[in-house]
Amino acid sequence: MTARRSLELVCPAGTPAGLRAAVDAGAHAVYCGFRDETNARNFPGLNFDRAEMREGIAYAHARGARVLVALNTFMRVGAIETWTRAVDDAVAAGADALILADIGLIAYARDAHPRQRLHLSVQAAAATPEAIAFYRDRFGIARVVLPRVLTLDEIARLTAAAAPCETEVFVFGGMCVMAEGRCLLSSYATGKSPNQNGVCSPPSHVAYREENGALTATLGGFTIEQFGRGEPAGYPTLCKGRFAANGATSHLFEDPVSLNALELLPRLAEIGVSGLKIEGRQRGRAYVAAVVRAFRGALDALAQGRAPDAGALRALTEGQADTTGAYRKAWR
Template sequence: MKKQSRKTPELVCPAGTPSALRVAVDAGADVVYCGFRDETNARNFPGLNFSRAEMSEGTEYAHKHKARVYAAINTFPQAGNTALWHKAIDDAVGCGADALIVADMGLAAYAARMHPETRLHLSVQASASNPDAIRYYCETFNVKRVVLPRVLSIPEITALNGNIPCETEAFVFGGLCVMAEGRCLLSSYATGKSPNMNGVCSPAGDVRYAQGKDGSMASKLGAFTINRFAEGEPAGYPTICKGRFKCGGETGYIFEEPASLDALSMMPELLQSGVAALKIEGRQRGKAYTEAVVKAFRKALSDYARGWPLEIGALIALAEGGQSTAGAYDKTWR
């Protein structure tokens, strides 16, 4: 059943702009994933993403340097408006993308039917986390790889890898979404927009920061105050899941503290679990982030292959809230 690769895993890296794509490739990415400038991908931020021409040029650059490009078309088409998503699939193939990352079943069916020669990957947004669900996607749409939700422990990933007919890709660094990805309604509750349908979690248009005279900063999402940071206190993203609220007479982080995933310390176990690819989150981040994180993980893979010790914690300056966690990979995390 298991079809996991035994070779060095792919390093799959984010790019929100053509500059970031080139930086990622130059820093040692095997694969760069990116999306078009619209709501067909889950990082639909102002000023971010690729035009069709940029996607073509980026793919050409990557291929010239022996890297690949995966196109993220991983939001769910809106009722009565599937044309935008279908066009994104067609155009990504036309731009030379090496694989399509989709979440919606209808879109997976369209891609499998119209472009059977192009690899199909299942986005984390599909939240497929059990063998039956993954097997269904593989058998029905010929999905070759599934991006695993960031809620599975390493023993769970190992067990999963032994029971599915496709490769798996696991997040190792970046934003940590602890909800059932693709099904989270927190952003939608506060703003009417969600990563699932609009490609934005806590859309910037609904975010306001208020700077206090005492050096404090309040972050607001729609009508809700998400957090208030004291002067000098490291800040986090204005997402409800990372908010600090008054609840039961106490003020604290109800869901999760602002922290980034950093699974570099768990990389040996992750590799032994049979994952075929390690994924870095952060298409919304700057190219300085891309360069630093890609280089760190490329070096870690190289050090691991040589049996050298891994350099842990070097990326803390890039972490949300100034702290990192191994997430669900480490069982001490709730």
């Protein structure tokens, strides 16, 4: 097993090539999943088969990086063994930790593999000291991934209360304002969900139509967004759509912006957060390598007592709409 660091950069790997790109760019750890409904990024062409997982873990370990295997959907009655077999296979492949959400699967993993390190997925939506303490004390959860709706002060209080359980927070990528693991918007629109099928706004139900330079994006037949000529486009995620309500048209639930908490790294380190998560297993390896390199540079600078070079990431995000999210409550 590869050693953990005090402030670990946890990076996305949607494919074996993505894993190599993240590790080579300086990831301390990568997270990835099997090519099925056991993980919350069950998209066509993405993820790892069993052999690829073993090879990916060997590649990462040879370079001092850890691999966290996400098995973070909820088990379906009648197909429990799909999830329990995935736990067994991830452990056999040498996973440094399993990222789990389903309480039954957590119980199975703890009983079947008593020495395996377990993390609690953001999909479990554990956002109170009581919830975290339950998972920590009952199942020996070593780290909890916190929801993306907490302020820095709330994270500080939770991190103190969770000890010796570690906390991990998102620092870059897509935002989610919902109680993760309990969001039913995709189910309502398409019949498929991130929680059981591993797909938020499944591509099988996404359609784009371009007319006279304007782009219309629909999900399950619902129009989610219309982009004017030249206007930056987005994926038709229901919570980020533009809707007419109460006489006004707006991004009703959430603006389609990306989280960027690079400038908050010193404060997150001070709070005692252990994991810094970059979102984006569905993104290309060029993107992953660029973001990982920028964050790794910032963390190395921080470790040497220097201020992180915010400019490095600003160059990458030029023209992009980003936010420090709920951490400073600037975003609604």
